[in-house]
Amino acid sequence: MNIDKQAIITALRTVQDPNTGQDILTAKMVEDLEVKGNDISFTIIVPSVKSPIKNQLTFACIGAVNSVYPDAEVHVHAKAAGGDKTANTPNNPIPHIKNVIAVASGKGGVGKSTVAVNLALSLQKMGLAVGILDLDLYGPSVPTMMGLAGQKPAIRDVQGKAKLIPIEQFGIPTMSVGYIIEPDQAVVLRGPRLGGIVKQFFQDCLWPKLDCLILDLPPGTGDVQLTLIQTVPITGVVMVTTPQQVAYADALKGMNMFRLENINVPILGVVENMAWFTPKELPDNKYYIFGEGAGKRLAKEANTVLLGQVPIVQGIREGGDEGKPAAWGDDDLTRKAFEDIAKNMLRQMTIRNEMMQPTSIVKTSKDFG
Ligand SMILES: Nc1ncnc2c1ncn2[C@@H]1O[C@H](COP(=O)(O)OP(=O)(O)O)[C@@H](O)[C@H]1O
Numbered sequence: 001m002n003i004d005k006q007a008i009i010t011a012l013r014t015v016q017d018p019n020t021g022q023d024i025l026t027a028k029m030v031e032d033l034e035v036k037g038n039d040i041s042f043t044i045i046v047p048s049v050k051s052p053i054k055n056q057l058t059f060a061c062i063g064a065v066n067s068v069y070p071d072a073e074v075h076v077h078a079k080a081a082g083g084d085k086t087a088n089t090p091n092n093p094i095p096h097i098k099n100v101i102a103v104a105s106g107k108g109g110v111g112k113s114t115v116a117v118n119l120a121l122s123l124q125k126m127g128l129a130v131g132i133l134d135l136d137l138y139g140p141s142v143p144t145m146m147g148l149a150g151q152k153p154a155i156r157d158v159q160g161k162a163k164l165i166p167i168e169q170f171g172i173p174t175m176s177v178g179y180i181i182e183p184d185q186a187v188v189l190r191g192p193r194l195g196g197i198v199k200q201f202f203q204d205c206l207w208p209k210l211d212c213l214i215l216d217l218p219p220g221t222g223d224v225q226l227t228l229i230q231t232v233p234i235t236g237v238v239m240v241t242t243p244q245q246v247a248y249a250d251a252l253k254g255m256n257m258f259r260l261e262n263i264n265v266p267i268l269g270v271v272e273n274m275a276w277f278t279p280k281e282l283p284d285n286k287y288y289i290f291g292e293g294a295g296k297r298l299a300k301e302a303n304t305v306l307l308g309q310v311p312i313v314q315g316i317r318e319g320g321d322e323g324k325p326a327a328w329g330d331d332d333l334t335r336k337a338f339e340d341i342a343k344n345m346l347r348q349m350t351i352r353n354e355m356m357q358p359t360s361i362v363k364t365s366k367d368f369g
């Protein structure tokens with residue numbers, strides 16, 4: 001039998017990486033293709049040798065090659081991609097995403113979504129591949145803030161499994177509970193059903209390879225947070241607070257949950273939002289409407305840093321409502337505020353990744369409901 005390498009490559013192009021939905025050649029997951037007589041051998045590059053996709057891909061590759069050469073002996077070797085430590089975290093459903101950054105707050109309305117979206121855009125402008133996942137069941141605002149309200153994600157079949165495709169805007173893939181669940185349905189979700197939905201956003205969503213996936217969490221400490229720490233290795237948390245005492249107290253509680261010994265998610269830093277107000281006609285004046293210093297105090301309390309302060313600016317609110325985030329707007333001061341936060345966050349993330357092991361996925365027998 002005369003075996004043609006090109007025909008094998010064409011056949012292997014029909015096999016998709018279950019994590020990204022890309023064909024495995026485009027995803028550069030095939031190496032060392034050799035043909036000797038009736039024997040065909042090649043190596044597939046998987047996130048880790050313990051990854052559940054290893055067997056899945058092996059069978060799919062053998063099937064694809066045998067569809068053109070039914071009598072050939074197909075030998076598939078597997079090799080770990082190496083490089084990223086998080087890829088080897090046991091049971092990680094998103095080994096191709098290097099960092100998961102959770103933007104959290106104690107209370108609602110402090111600007112968590114505003115910070116999440118503008119942080120993502122600023123990081124992307126610095127050259128990182130970034131995605132946004134909106135998990136705020138009670139008030140998903142990423143669709144509106146990104147100008148994607150009313151859109152529905154497409155669904156694609158990958159190796160017999162239905163997968164959600166993130167919706168892209170400004171070069172950023174996004175997914176939101178708001179795309180798939182009506183708000184009145186979302187608020188009554190509890191326990192295992194809610195857990196199932198949160199997990200789907202990681203397991204059944206075709207995220208591309210990313211440096212950072214930014215999560216917009218619901219406020220406080222609830223079922224979403226608990227499911228999350230049991231589903232993905234979170235690189236770190238960015239805590240958003242306003243300067244008031246009440247916001248500070250709730251933020252501290254929220255932060256302390258992540259710092260519990262058996263959870264152990266590092267706090268990368270604090271963002272103080274609505275830090276002051278400067279009227280356009282008095283550009284040198286700062287009015288501390290909500291008080292002063294909460295961000296710094298909170299950072300100190302959690303042994304972390306203040307990543308930055310964002311003043312109250314009408315354009316930030318307008319940009320949020322109109323789907324034109326401030327990080328892409330033409331107001332230099334606000335753009336710079338978010339750029340500084342992104343730079344500082346990146347520095348903290350790099351330090352964290354150098355100094356500490358990847359966060360473990362929390363195993364717990366606790367069932368919520
Ligand atoms: N620095 C800011 N200046 C002006 N308006 C802001 C600022 N931060 C947030 N907002 C506005 O405040 C509201 C609440 O912000 P949002 O990000 O939705 O909060 P959260 O996600 O914490 O509930 C939104 O209308 C948003 O546009």
Ligand SMILES: [Mg+2]
Nearest residue numbers: 112113136141
């Ligand atoms: Mg929000």
